Amino acid sequence: MTSPSATLTVWASSWLAGHSAPDDVIDALHAWAPMHLACAEDQVTAGRTGLPWPDPQDAGVTALLQTIRRSVSQPETEIRLVLPGPGDVQGLPAGTEFASAAIGAGEGVLVGPPGRPGTGLVPHVEGPDVLRWTVSSIERLPLDAHHTGLGEAEFTMRQAVRDAAAALEALHMLDSGFGADPRALIADALAQSALHRYPATIAPRALRILDSADQVAAILTVAEQMAPARTVSASGAATLEDLLRPLRSAVRSARTAAVNASARDGLTA
Numbered sequence: 001m002t003s004p005s006a007t008l009t010v011w012a013s014s015w016l017a018g019h020s021a022p023d024d025v026i027d028a029l030h031a032w033a034p035m036h037l038a039c040a041e042d043q044v045t046a047g048r049t050g051l052p053w054p055d056p057q058d059a060g061v062t063a064l065l066q067t068i069r070r071s072v073s074q075p076e077t078e079i080r081l082v083l084p085g086p087g088d089v090q091g092l093p094a095g096t097e098f099a100s101a102a103i104g105a106g107e108g109v110l111v112g113p114p115g116r117p118g119t120g121l122v123p124h125v126e127g128p129d130v131l132r133w134t135v136s137s138i139e140r141l142p143l144d145a146h147h148t149g150l151g152e153a154e155f156t157m158r159q160a161v162r163d164a165a166a167a168l169e170a171l172h173m174l175d176s177g178f179g180a181d182p183r184a185l186i187a188d189a190l191a192q193s194a195l196h197r198y199p200a201t202i203a204p205r206a207l208r209i210l211d212s213a214d215q216v217a218a219i220l221t222v223a224e225q226m227a228p229a230r231t232v233s234a235s236g237a238a239t240l241e242d243l244l245r246p247l248r249s250a251v252r253s254a255r256t257a258a259v260n261a262s263a264r265d266g267l268t269a
Contacts, residue, residue, distance in 0.1 A: 007028050067119060079110070116140065
């Protein structure tokens with residue numbers, strides 16, 4: 001698992017489908033932080049959800065689940081992960097505070113029927129042991145015009161794994177002579193991702209995609225950590241960015257495809 005928003009999306013949908021207990025969702029989110037604060041974005045949202053405003057309170061994951069439960073009472077409701085990145089705001093409701101917050105955090109969750117009013121949730125790190133969730137009312141959730149299929153996402157990730165390894169080779173990092181072995185650093189990054197588990201009911205193909213995305217992301221993280229000693233010039237930094245940018249985008253796309261497909265399967269089960 002790669003983000004609190006992904007954890008909330010897959011586990012909340014599993015809970016709503018009756019496959020997981022509330023305690024399962026709480027345990028999964030507590031792997032990110034033992035304390036979860038919640039607050040409404042504004043007074044209107046506070047009145048609609050019962051969440052505190054303007055100051056967050058230690059309402060815990062239970063308050064988030066109650067908010068999601070109320071938001072999924074409408075037909076055709078979805079729980080959707082968004083992972084915006086530089087130049088990539090696909091799936092965000094334009095011009096909203098939620099969109100700005102999600103861009104800043106690099107993640108968020110949308111709940112409700114596409115094209116109709118809904119709810120947005122964005123986590124922010126408040127400290128080493130605290131996550132604060134800001135809940136927004138969204139006048140019109142964006143239509144998800146393009147679902148990346150799992151077949152497409154799996155193919156893309158297979159290619160991305162090869163491309164990421166080739167990028168390390170191109171940057172001459174595998175035999176860099178640094179004190180740390182890049183392969184060991186990649187293994188450490190993957191071990192951290194593995195600490196965050198998925199529901200047992202997640203589809204095997206979605207799990208393969210997420211595992212591949214974690215592998216690519218680990219390679220990219222190590223490349224970014226080790227590159228400064230290699231790319232001392234502006235042209236070197238630009239070359240690194242040209243190599244890594246499309247791979248970051250592919251990882252975000254694959255993760256959203258796999259997580260959102262799992263959430264849809266859960267809600268329609």
